[in-house]
Amino acid sequence: GAVVSQHPSRVICKSGTSVKIECRSLDFQATTMFWYRQFPKKSLMLMATSNEGSKATYEQGVEKDKFLINHASLTLSTLTVTSAHPEDSSFYICSATWTNTEAFFGQGTRLTVV
Amino acid sequence: AQSVTQLGSHVSVSEGALVLLRCNYSSSVPPYLFWYVQYPNQGLQLLLKYTTGATLVKGINGFEAEFKKSETSFHLTKPSAHMSDAAEYFCAVSDPRRLYDFGNEKLTFGTGTRLTIIP
Numbered sequence: 001g002a003v004v005s006q007h008p009s010r011v012i013c014k015s016g017t018s019v020k021i022e023c024r025s026l027d028f029q030a031t032t033m034f035w036y037r038q039f040p041k042k043s044l045m046l047m048a049t050s051n052e053g054s055k056a057t058y059e060q061g062v063e064k065d066k067f068l069i070n071h072a073s074l075t076l077s078t079l080t081v082t083s084a085h086p087e088d089s090s091f092y093i094c095s096a097t098w099t100n101t102e103a104f105f106g107q108g109t110r111l112t113v114v
Numbered sequence: 115a116q117s118v119t120q121l122g123s124h125v126s127v128s129e130g131a132l133v134l135l136r137c138n139y140s141s142s143v144p145p146y147l148f149w150y151v152q153y154p155n156q157g158l159q160l161l162l163k164y165t166t167g168a169t170l171v172k173g174i175n176g177f178e179a180e181f182k183k184s185e186t187s188f189h190l191t192k193p194s195a196h197m198s199d200a201a202e203y204f205c206a207v208s209d210p211r212r213l214y215d216f217g218n219e220k221l222t223f224g225t226g227t228r229l230t231i232i233p
Binding site for chain 2: 004006034036041042043044046049093095102103104105106107108
């Protein structure tokens with residue numbers, strides 16, 4: 001199947017700083033990318049959907065100013081957690097698709113805010 | 115709104131035994147249903163998918179699942195467990211009416227089931 005790469009796989013940052021997570025589709029052009037957050041022993045929660053060249057669509061309850069999503073090209077989407085706090089610590093997963101295909105997932109990023 | 119319930123956050127089976135992972139869904143319309151597997155430190159990989167047609171769906175690695183509308187279930191089975199099957203399994207549902215402009219489904223996931231294989 002298609003390959004989606006997330007970077008970094010783990011990151012530790014200080015409270016109040018910002019951290020950027022990258023999601024790349026390595027062998028296909030992703031028209032749509034999804035960002036999920038996974039809490040311990042909980043479901044993957046969809047945070048937002050981004051289409052290349054347009055603003056992301058955020059799910060209800062997700063702070064768009066807190067979680068900045070940019071989908072500048074057909075192979076790259078980024079999620080920036082701004083002014084991170086310990087409660088933002090979580091596992092973040094992206095997925096990428098193109099027209100009428102299944103979603104291909106990245107390996108996830110473990111964010112720890114100290 | 116749609117929801118997915120996976121009964122049993124942890125399931126242990128002996129190598130060679132039947133694997134049964136349960137998934138029940140709630141949806142106001144016939145949904146699309148999925149099973150994904152996640153190995154440690156890896157992304158989710160699609161095992162199988164039901165959209166329409168035959169209710170018994172065969173996937174990769176010998177897994178299959180049956181869509182039972184009357185029971186609102188989509189349980190995942192494998193006749194004989196292998197050590198390499200140890201992983202986290204997620205059931206997911208999407209609403210066919212809620213396709214994005216590019217035709218990609220928006221998924222709602224269950225909480226996952228960790229499968230352990232006993233040698």
